Amino acid sequence: MFLAAIIGVAVTMLLILIRALLGPSAYDRILALNLFGTKTVLFVSVLGFLNGRPEFLDLGLVYALINFTGTIAVLKFMQYGDLGWDEASKDKPDV
Amino acid sequence: MREHTVLRVVVKLLIAPILIFALYVQFHGDYSPGGGFQAGVIFAAAIILYALIFGLAEARRAVPPGVLRVIGALGVLLYAGTGVYAMLSGGNFLDYDYLAHDAVHGQHYGLLLVEFGVGLTVSSVITSVFYVFAGRGRRREQS
Amino acid sequence: MRYLLGLIVGLAALWLLLSGHYSPLFYAFGTGSCLLTAWICWRMRIVDNETVPLHLLAHAPVYIAWLGWEIAKSNGDVARRILSPGRSISPTMTTRRVGPATDLGRTIYANSVTLTPGTVTVGLRDGLAEVHALTDANARDIEEGDMDRRVQAFERRGGVRDDHSHDGG
């Protein structure tokens, strides 16, 4: 029964991947990649149960975290072209 | 991106749990997948998240680059020191069996110490790399 | 100070849940980890009522249960629209003045709206939320503001000082 869930997640990941390849805008691709990340979390969790090793959940959590950080970083870079940018302190000289 | 209400509130909420999770991965490396490298990356991710939202200058104030350099060096020293201590106690480099009176405890402490060294170095080096890269954006070159 | 203590207690609870190893060595690691984390958060100046929303804890279950039910309902609705042949959507954008005055309350509102399938908050500035809805009916729900009132009540009932205000519903 875990296998059915895994297949479902895998099919979803495939569909999302098609959207990521089709685009058309960069935001479609980022949306697809972000979703692909959360599906990976599910995939890893269910896989851990399938193999009888629930410690895989830690990996899932790490993936969720890196996925979120990555999405925010990409968005910030697209918007400002600069990862360290801060509007509130733009007048202050850089340290 | 401090003016972005939702992002700011959520990131503030998440930083503490992420840090504690990083430390959990650090110290439970021999029981579950993980260890020093992953823990270092997660720890650095929390600081990077902070820097993305509150800006590089603010992150450098909270976690100064000078301190990071020292911690990175300390990590390597801890790693090498564990190895050399094992050599002095009569084993090979990083031969954990010689760290304590019996081999099982030696393995345990050796692994913890070496992983801790790896974690220290990885987290501080990744954060330093981020500081350097983030400081070279498009905006800064224009102004 | 209250928030720092709350943060440390919360972190300790989280550590105990995550760890699963209860020996003196791991208690020592846990204590050190909690203190280190709290110290870094203190240095980052993020220890306040947004990071440690103590005042919301008591009433969170009621709100979460209600939100879960809302999400379940709209999930079914949107899933049907995706599967039905032909065009069954009528994308609409609308704005609504957000009731909660604090940033935390506004964030809870914006994220609740986004979490519910069929509506996404695309902008939140100066207490005005801009919402993209999948159908006209979804947009009407936002304009009526049931969720807004729920968040307001959630925040107010959790609030300690302000209990003489009238009920928004």
Add this chain to the structure above:
Amino acid sequence: MTALIDMASWVLLAGGAVFSVIGGIGILRMPDFYTRMHAASITDTAGMALMLAGLMLQAGLTLVTAKLVFIMVFLIITSPTATHALARAALHDGVRPQLDHDRRRHTEIEP
């Protein structure tokens, strides 16, 4: 009793898989970026919650369940935040939504 829990967990897992596939179909089928986000939120809420709940029933009252709850809370907080940030950035960048009705009050908010 065990059989009953197994059955419930199977139903939840299957439901999660079905909802996430529906969301995947929606992501391919929807006409523009903003409507695709609604399809995405199906897989992120129903798909995720049902599947993790199914796993929780399998794990029982153990620390594994605590970890699953932690993952669930983390995803419930981060996924709408990422979606919101994405939508905001897209609108800011001038990606126009295809709309049937537009009831925004333009005087008060700039797109």
